[in-house]
Amino acid sequence: MSETTTPVSVTFWGTRGSISTPGGSTEKYGGNTPCVSVRCGRSSIILDAGTGIRVLGIRLASQIHSEGPSAQHILLSHTHWDHIQGLPFFQPAYIKGTDLVIYGSAQKERFLESILSGQMDLNYFPVQMKELAANVSIREFEDRFMTIGDIHIEMQEQILHPGGSIRFKITAGGRKIVYATDVELNAAFDPAEPTRETRRLAEEYSAFIRDADLLIGDGQYSGSEYAFKKGWGHTSVPLLLEVAHAAHVRQLAVFHHDPEHSDAYFDTLEQQFGPAYRNAAPAMHVFWAREGITIDL
Numbered sequence: 439m440s441e442t443t444t445p446v447s448v449t450f451w452g453t454r455g456s457i458s459t460p461g462g463s464t465e466k467y468g469g470n471t472p473c474v475s476v477r478c479g480r481s482s483i484i485l486d487a488g489t490g491i492r493v494l495g496i497r498l499a500s501q502i503h504s505e506g507p508s509a510q511h512i513l514l515s516h517t518h519w520d521h522i523q524g525l526p527f528f529q530p531a532y533i534k535g536t537d538l539v540i541y542g543s544a545q546k547e548r549f550l551e552s553i554l555s556g557q558m559d560l561n562y563f564p565v566q567m568k569e570l571a572a573n574v575s576i577r578e579f580e581d582r583f584m585t586i587g588d589i590h591i592e593m594q595e596q597i598l599h600p601g602g603s604i605r606f607k608i609t610a611g612g613r614k615i616v617y618a619t620d621v622e623l624n625a626a627f628d629p630a631e632p633t634r635e636t637r638r639l640a641e642e643y644s645a646f647i648r649d650a651d652l653l654i655g656d657g658q659y660s661g662s663e664y665a666f667k668k669g670w671g672h673t674s675v676p677l678l679l680e681v682a683h684a685a686h687v688r689q690l691a692v693f694h695h696d697p698e699h700s701d702a703y704f705d706t707l708e709q710q711f712g713p714a715y716r717n718a719a720p721a722m723h724v725f726w727a728r729e730g731i732t733i734d735l
């Protein structure tokens with residue numbers, strides 16, 4: 439099978455931002471914090487290790503028990519709690535013979551390894567990172583580009599988030615997927631005072647997502663909420679939609695849901711914005727990312 443015809447699938451294991459939100463009003467879109475897996479043939483990667491990675495880990499562990507050890511590659515956008523908190527509950531980490539490779543930004547004051555092992559300090563968690571049975575290796579990104587099996591990844595720093603974060607452009611099976619969460623696009627595309635730097639940041643983002651088959655984008659706030667959340671590092675829904683459409687994105691998964699938002703609210707947003715973008719030229723399919731769903735591209 440040639441690379442361009444290899445099916446690519448994306449599964450959402452956690453879609454909530456900031457903190458997990460179990461309960462009756464979040465059942466449909468999910469309460470776990472960010473984790474997304476991308477598969478292309480026999481190659482796969484995991485984006486972020488929020489609480490959603492626990493369920494993925496259970497699935498992978500049973501696969502490992504029946505098919506033997508495998509390598510797991512986890513790419514972290516950044517190390518805020520909601521993106522790393524599931525890591526100590528990732529079952530393959532406790533299976534001997536598993537190669538667990540965790541990648542993250544080098545643009546931190548502390549070495550990535552000390553941040554990750556810090557959350558497993560005995561004061562916070564009963565098992566320390568060095569006690570994990572898997573062969574754990576923690577790597578800081580050295581280059582903008584990386585290849586894992588048939589999956590090619592390009593990284594770009596996002597400075598419009600407290601402490602920064604990284605966005606990933608994933609090319610696999612002839613498809614292009616962009617994972618760009620935890621970024622305040624309003625500060626680049628709609629600043630109070632545009633500067634050469636804000637224009638540059640906006641252009642850089644648009645070029646990165648252009649013609650994506652799927653963009654998983656930060657859309658935490660409504661337009662009116664954003665007015666009170668400036669500088670918090672997240673984007674408003676109307677702006678994300680506008681920017682994605684202008685860059686000819688084919689499918690947009692609104693991601694990093696606000697903990698205060700309910701299933702009923704997302705249904706309303708989908709009805710409010712979905713049809714106009716589906717019928718626009720070019721058409722863009724907008725949906726609110728739901729925990730447990732798989733998108734085949």
Ligand SMILES: [Zn+2]
Nearest residue numbers: 455456520620
């Ligand atoms: Zn986050």
Ligand SMILES: [Zn+2]
Nearest residue numbers: 516518599620
């Ligand atoms: Zn963050």
